[in-house]
Amino acid sequence: MFSRKWALSAAMTYSAMLIAVICGGTTVWAAEDQAKDDVVKVQAEGEGLDQDQAIRAALRAALEKGGKQEIFSDTKVENYQLIHDTIISRAQGLVKNYKIVKGPDRVIGGTVKVWIEADVSKSVLAQSWGEVQNLLNQIGRPKILVWINERIDGRLEEGSALESQIEERLLKSGFDLVARKAVEAIRQKEMDDAAAEDNMPKLQAIAKDFEAHFFIAGTANANQAGVEEKYNVPISFYNCDVQVKGFYTDTGKLIASKSIPNTRGGARGYKEFSPQAGKMAIVNVSQPLVDALYEQMMEQWATAISAGGELILEVEGFNFAAANRLKRALDEIKKVEHVNMNFSKGLATYRINAKLGADELAELLCEDDFEKMLEIVDLKLNRIQAKGK
Structure with a gap:
């Protein structure tokens, strides 16, 4: 009797083990199949x-x-x-x-x-x-300010053909733009002067006023180079040079830079002086630049929202002791690699190198001890603004 009970128990145990092995194997196979799919x-x-x-x-x-x-x-x-x-x-x-x-x-x-x-x-x-x-x-969708100073035979043009090319490419991908017409006359003069002088801090300040996440600035020049006939068609040739740069508005960090050295381009025309031919020459030589600039900016934008980079945190209403406590707390965040702090008249500015985006950092700053220290009042792509408690 004992041996029969033992045999039955052993059989049941073996069956249970067999089922477990089969089920376990099924789980492994299912996981492997899922991974393959x-x-x-x-x-x-x-x-x-x-x-x-x-x-x-x-x-x-x-x-x-x-x-x-x-x-x-x-x-x-x-x-x-x-x-x-x-x-x-x-x-x-x-x-x-x-x-x-x-x-x-x-x-x-x-x-x-x-x-x-x-x-x-x-x-x-x-x-x-x-x-x-x-x-x-x-x-929301990132907003971009584009400002290109375009000169034909040394004369500043009211509208830039290259600027329109860049804007068209950005709009196609869904970015919001600050329209040139929205910039009042006095600011247009400031933008023209800043672009001509390569004054990036001035351009950055104006871009901030229009709440642009990025700004693109540069110059495009076309100077007459004679008229030639190609296949019995008169072509007005122009020598073109283009320089364009893209920046994060909040940090002023350069994220894209493309240029075209002195390159000959042309468009149909009978006269050496032909502003329209000059514009078309710029357009004809600039298409590769527009594509390359867009690629650079998209790579930087994609990296910033996934792998992080430099973030700016500004906190008003702190004394130095509170600002320093927050710096030490920020240093303890797992994905934060380095924190620099500037403190002036109650405003603490932190430049944070981190492997997380501003949105993820903002979420962390609303938890635990951080919530007791500050209150977030504004969130941008690379910048968080807050006030101390």
């Missing part, structure tokens, strides 16, 4: 001035392909284009595994082309989409 293997190609640019272009194309069916399919989502372009700009950080399967090859026009095979994680894309969408819900 998450990763999409895609092939993509990219072209650029060198191998590095070509690889970056290929990674962006791979990310686009990998998320096309599920992540990027709902085009009716608010701020879709801005979210989409932001995520694509983070391709180097989001595509963790890739290999070059062909190239680099030099192609027609002197550019370099590569072909890659990459692993794209749909869950990583979905998480990134949520992060960007959440940030835009908090701070």
Whole structure:
């Protein structure tokens, strides 16, 4: 009798173990299948001035392909284009595994082309989409002030063709712009002088007044270089040079810089002096610059909202002791790498190097001991303003 009970008990124990093993194995297999379903293997190609640019272009194309069916399919989502372009700009950080399967090859026009095979994680894309969408819900769409001084044969033009090109590219991606017409006449003169003198602090102050998150400033010049016939068509040629820079308004940090040295461009015309031909010459030679400037700014914007960078925290109403206590507390935050503090007449300004965005830092400052020390009154892309308690 004892042996039968023991045998029955042993059989039941064995059965339970077998079920546990099977179920456990099913869990492991399910997890493995889920992981496999998450990763999409895609092939993509990219072209650029060198191998590095070509690889970056290929990674962006791979990310686009990998998320096309599920992540990027709902085009009716608010701020879709801005979210989409932001995520694509983070391709180097989001595509963790890739290999070059062909190239680099030099192609027609002197550019370099590569072909890659990459692993794209749909869950990583979905998480990134949520992060960007959440940030835009908090701070709204970034606003940009664009101001280009354009001179044709030394004469300052009222409207800039290059400025319009840049604005058109930014609007296409969903950024808000400060319209030139919205800047009153007296400020227009200040902006013209500041741009001509490369006076970035002055431009920064004006951009702050218009609550712009970024500002882009530069110069474009076109000087006549004679008329020539090409295929029996008269062309007015102009020598063009362009210099454009982009900055964070709050910190004044340079985030993009592109230039075109003296380059010959032309447009149809019969006269050497032809302002319209001069403008068209600038447009014709500037398209690669506009694309490259946009790419640089998008990469910086995408990095700032994901991996962080320099943040500014301004707190009014502190004495020095309170300001110093807050500095020590900020230094203790896990993702904060370094904090510099300036203190003057009750205003404490902290420059914080951190691997988190302003929105995430603001959330932390509303918790625990921080909540007892200060109250947040304004939140921007890279700046938090608060008052001491």
